[in-house]
Amino acid sequence: MAFLDDAFTKRLWGSVLNSVKRLLIEWFPAILMFIGVLVIWQLAVSTLGIREYLLPSPGSVVDAMLSSEIPWGKHILVTGTAILGAFLIAAVGGILLGTLTAWSNMVGRALMPFLVFVNTLPKVAVAPLFLLWFGYGIFPNMLIGALIGFFPVVINTAVGLSQIDDEMLDLGRVFNAPKWKVFAKIRIPNAYPYILSALKVTATAAVVGAIVGEFVASQSGLGYVIITSQSSLNTPLAFGALVWISILGLALYGAVAALSRVLAPWAEGQEN
Amino acid sequence: MKNIIELDQVGMVYETGSGSVEALRDIRLTVREGEFISLVGPSGCGKSTLLRVTAGLRPMTSGSVVVDGVSVTKPIQKVGMVFQSAVLLKWRSILDNVLLPAELAGLNPRKYRDRARELLELVGLGDFTRKSPNELSGGMQQRAALCRALLLDPPLLLMDEPFGALDAMTRDDMNLELLRVWGETGGQEGRKTILFVTHSIPEAVFLADRVVVMSPRPGRIAEIVDVGLPRPRSMETRATPEFGQYTLDIYDTLTGGQAKSDETPRQAIA
Ligand SMILES: Nc1ncnc2c1ncn2[C@@H]1O[C@H](COP(=O)(O)OP(=O)(O)O)[C@@H](O)[C@H]1O
Numbered sequence: 098m099a100f101l102d103d104a105f106t107k108r109l110w111g112s113v114l115n116s117v118k119r120l121l122i123e124w125f126p127a128i129l130m131f132i133g134v135l136v137i138w139q140l141a142v143s144t145l146g147i148r149e150y151l152l153p154s155p156g157s158v159v160d161a162m163l164s165s166e167i168p169w170g171k172h173i174l175v176t177g178t179a180i181l182g183a184f185l186i187a188a189v190g191g192i193l194l195g196t197l198t199a200w201s202n203m204v205g206r207a208l209m210p211f212l213v214f215v216n217t218l219p220k221v222a223v224a225p226l227f228l229l230w231f232g233y234g235i236f237p238n239m240l241i242g243a244l245i246g247f248f249p250v251v252i253n254t255a256v257g258l259s260q261i262d263d264e265m266l267d268l269g270r271v272f273n274a275p276k277w278k279v280f281a282k283i284r285i286p287n288a289y290p291y292i293l294s295a296l297k298v299t300a301t302a303a304v305v306g307a308i309v310g311e312f313v314a315s316q317s318g319l320g321y322v323i324i325t326s327q328s329s330l331n332t333p334l335a336f337g338a339l340v341w342i343s344i345l346g347l348a349l350y351g352a353v354a355a356l357s358r359v360l361a362p363w364a365e366g367q368e369n
Numbered sequence: 370m371k372n373i374i375e376l377d378q379v380g381m382v383y384e385t386g387s388g389s390v391e392a393l394r395d396i397r398l399t400v401r402e403g404e405f406i407s408l409v410g411p412s413g414c415g416k417s418t419l420l421r422v423t424a425g426l427r428p429m430t431s432g433s434v435v436v437d438g439v440s441v442t443k444p445i446q447k448v449g450m451v452f453q454s455a456v457l458l459k460w461r462s463i464l465d466n467v468l469l470p471a472e473l474a475g476l477n478p479r480k481y482r483d484r485a486r487e488l489l490e491l492v493g494l495g496d497f498t499r500k501s502p503n504e505l506s507g508g509m510q511q512r513a514a515l516c517r518a519l520l521l522d523p524p525l526l527l528m529d530e531p532f533g534a535l536d537a538m539t540r541d542d543m544n545l546e547l548l549r550v551w552g553e554t555g556g557q558e559g560r561k562t563i564l565f566v567t568h569s570i571p572e573a574v575f576l577a578d579r580v581v582v583m584s585p586r587p588g589r590i591a592e593i594v595d596v597g598l599p600r601p602r603s604m605e606t607r608a609t610p611e612f613g614q615y616t617l618d619i620y621d622t623l624t625g626g627q628a629k630s631d632e633t634p635r636q637a638i639a
């Protein structure tokens with residue numbers, strides 16, 4: 098028994114070490130690159146004597162990011178809510194519109210030109226209108242993000258739902274399965290990889306939209322921090338806010354990527 | 370024994386953007402319950418169309434199709450279908466794939482779990498019920514697809530080049546497996562009726578009671594060959610002179626009697 102346990106422990110350790118090694122190998126170039134950029138940046142700033150309001154050193158950016166003078170928690174919460182809201186509205190709305198389009202040819206033909214038109218609008222230019230309609234606050238920023246991000250979801254949902262083997266549909270036809278059941282059990286799961294890859298784009302768009310909204314008008318949020326830092330030439334603060342924004346963006350992107358690994362593991366490795 | 374399929378003067382014309390395609394013309398075929406029918410013919414001669422029309426998946430444009438005494442106008446829920454590719458749903462386990470027909474037909478899949486396991490056991494996939502389709506070889510996937518087709522115990526199995534994508538060895542295995550399953554599900558009488566489309570003449574002869582040979586477009590029945598080889602059949606069956614003779618006869622029909630000794634039958638109709 099002891100021998101068996103021993104072998105088991107060894108195998109377990111072996112597999113743990115193996116995956117750590119794989120992770121290290123996979124991420125090693127990226128980490129090296131990242132550290133390299135930071136080092137060069139720091140060196141450049143100190144040896145060339147670049148002034149802080151032009152290009153702050155990594156150290157002062159980190160200081161700004163953690164400074165207690167700025168209510169970072171509040172700003173992150175405001176912007177994070179706007180990003181998440183924009184993402185959810187775009188995702189749910191896009192999936193619904195895409196499904197509607199694929200559900201009925203008629204609806205598709207009615208809806209598509211309108212959606213294309215909306216998508217060609219310069220969303221940044223619409224931002225002041227949203228402000229006018231919905232007032233200050235997080236909601237208009239969510240809408241701008243959603244407006245930028247929803248279109249790829251509509252298209253990919255519609256395409257994913259119709260990219261299907263005729264034979265797969267025959268499985269449903271054989272049993273006279275109702276249309277909704279064929280959608281729920283075959284077409285929609287079959288479209289997961291398409292939908293999820295659009296959601297990755299949308300995650301980025303939601304960040305852009307939320308920040309644009311805050312640029313146009315706001316009293317809090319990371320976009321607001323950037324705007325105010327500009328007027329006081331506090332560039333480390335602007336950089337700090339940027340890093341926080343990209344952390345939020347990465348977190349959302351990572352969540353979508355994780356969802357994609359859970360929902361559509363068979364599609365992993367096919368894209369990218 | 371009673372007739373399960375009666376095709377009378379069946380014709381099928383597809384209307385496409387670039388004109389109409391006559392896929393089937395004047396098909397007359399009667400199939401008895403429990404019979405194993407192979408369908409051979411050149412690509413595009415309407416074999417798949419014939420299966421779909423029989424299952425009620427596509428309405429024929431002329432003639433009549435009667436299955437089990439009932440005229441077919443919409444999908445009859447008495448068929449199991451197996452295609453050239455397994456078309457397993459990648460997001461489902463093998464077991465859940467086999468259970469799909471129950472869900473689609475509005476039945477309670479829980480009640481079919483035991484039967485699904487039994488079927489998977491029968492084709493040697495008992496240990497793979499929890500696996501995902503990508504983890505299985507092509508032959509194993511096709512076995513799972515066969516289980517799916519058999520789940521609701523349909524009296525009629527329609528198989529469209531089910532083993533066409535498999536390598537020769539796996540294919541021979543699958544042939545034996547199919548005959549075993551066919552013989553083992555239900556007794557001699559309750560046997561399923563099978564329409565089996567294939568590109569391989571030897572496969573058609575090996576499996577079938579009768580081989581239906583179709584002519585190029587528009588698909589018509591050129592000849593129906595009664596295969597008198599005794600059952601149960603085994604690999605030795607393939608070595609008998611009778612087997613070779615049936616194969617050659619069908620090859621002759623397909624090529625219009627132009628058979629030359631230096632051509633292999635498979636090449637000519639592939
Ligand atoms: N859905 C369809 N629409 C139009 N033409 C079709 C369709 N399905 C098949 N055909 C045509 O009908 C003919 C017979 O096709 P098919 O039944 O698939 O032949 P086979 O299975 O013998 O290769 C072919 O010429 C094919 O192009």
Ligand SMILES: [Mg+2]
Pocket residue numbers: 416417418529
């Ligand atoms: Mg075909």
